[in-house]
Amino acid sequence: RFGNQADHFLGSLGFAKMLNRTLAVPPWIVYRHHTPPYTNAHVPYSEFFQLEALSAYHRVVSLEDFMEKLAPKYWPLGQRKAYCFETAAQRSADRKSCPMKDGNPFGPFWEYVGVEFDKSVLFGGISFSAYHQPQWMKKFPPSEHPVLALPGAPAQFPVTEEHVGLQRYMVWSDKMVKEGEEHIATLLTRPYVSIHLRIGIDWQNACKMLKSGDAGPHFMASPQCVGYNHQTALPLTMNMCLPDLAEIRRAVKLWVKKTSARSVYIATDSESHSRDIEKLFKGKV
Numbered sequence: 247r248f249g250n251q252a253d254h255f256l257g258s259l260g261f262a263k264m265l266n267r268t269l270a271v272p273p274w275i276v277y278r279h280h281t282p283p284y285t286n287a288h289v290p291y292s293e294f295f296q297l298e299a300l301s302a303y304h305r306v307v308s309l310e311d312f313m314e315k316l317a318p319k320y321w322p323l324g325q326r327k328a329y330c331f332e333t334a335a336q337r338s339a340d341r342k343s344c345p346m347k348d349g350n351p352f353g354p355f356w357e358y359v360g361v362e363f364d365k366s367v368l369f370g371g372i373s374f375s376a377y378h379q380p381q382w383m384k385k386f387p388p389s390e391h392p393v394l395a396l397p398g399a400p401a402q403f404p405v406t407e408e409h410v411g412l413q414r415y416m417v418w419s420d421k422m423v424k425e426g427e428e429h430i431a432t433l434l435t436r437p438y439v440s441i442h443l444r445i446g447i448d449w450q451n452a453c454k455m456l457k458s459g460d461a462g463p464h465f466m467a468s469p470q471c472v473g474y475n476h477q478t479a480l481p482l483t484m485n486m487c488l489p490d491l492a493e494i495r496r497a498v499k500l501w502v503k504k505t506s507a508r509s510v511y512i513a514t515d516s517e518s519h520s521r522d523i524e525k526l527f528k529g530k531v
Contacts, residue, residue, distance in 0.1 A: 275289075327395065330346075507531060
């Protein structure tokens with residue numbers, strides 16, 4: 247999903263800054279499970295967001311430009327190393343190689359990039375947090391390791407509190423702004439409230455983990471609601487995880503009143519409850 251990728255991207259941007267390495271910005275992955283040819287689409291970052299806006303925070307280059315213009319010199323064929331945790335290498339047949347192309351989206355991603363790896367470099371006892379920055383610098387100096395290619399994002403999901411603010415550097419592309427404005431003009435009357443009803447069967451199953459006690463206050467993106475500090479986090483309730491119709495009506499009514507909204511936009515993976523919400527405002531919204 248896009249949201250997961252965006253969370254990982256923010257963490258990766260922070261990681262590149264921490265190590266003072268240029269970030270080769272990867273494409274977004276669009277999963278076409280229900281649309282022929284049913285393969286992943288790889289969409290350059292700049293299709294959705296302005297690449298140059300990231301430069302206000304740190305040095306970046308698109309992965310496509312890196313492969314075409316810089317890789318021949320800084321990451322030539324025959325010298326393309328993969329870097330991964332020792333535990334990840336245990337999944338490979340020889341237990342010594344990084345499983346860079348193991349499964350989807352990893353295999354299709356590196357096939358899209360056009361990379362075959364020549365060697366694996368394993369590491370352990372280190373994380374992507376700022377606490378381990380000195381170890382990264384010492385273990386992998388750029389002079390000896392010019393490119394760090396990892397099997398996944400060097401980031402946590404959900405995004406950590408320290409990286410939340412980096413979203414200010416993700417500025418929509420002109421194309422996306424135009425499409426969005428046209429969509430709003432066609433469907434909505436300003437001002438409006440937008441809601442995301444994540445209440446489908448997969449989310450219902452996820453929230454059962456909260457009910458059974460298998461999940462604590464920090465579950466998925468809940469830190470934005472309960473707080474990021476593990477010691478002071480508020481309880482995560484079932485109604486917060488999977489709101490019923492009464493809670494949906496209460497919250498929508500509250501925010502429509504607060505913003506003087508004249509329309510409501512509903513995005514959902516299941517039932518939209520649009521008729522119930524329309525009744526709530528008696529045709530006035």
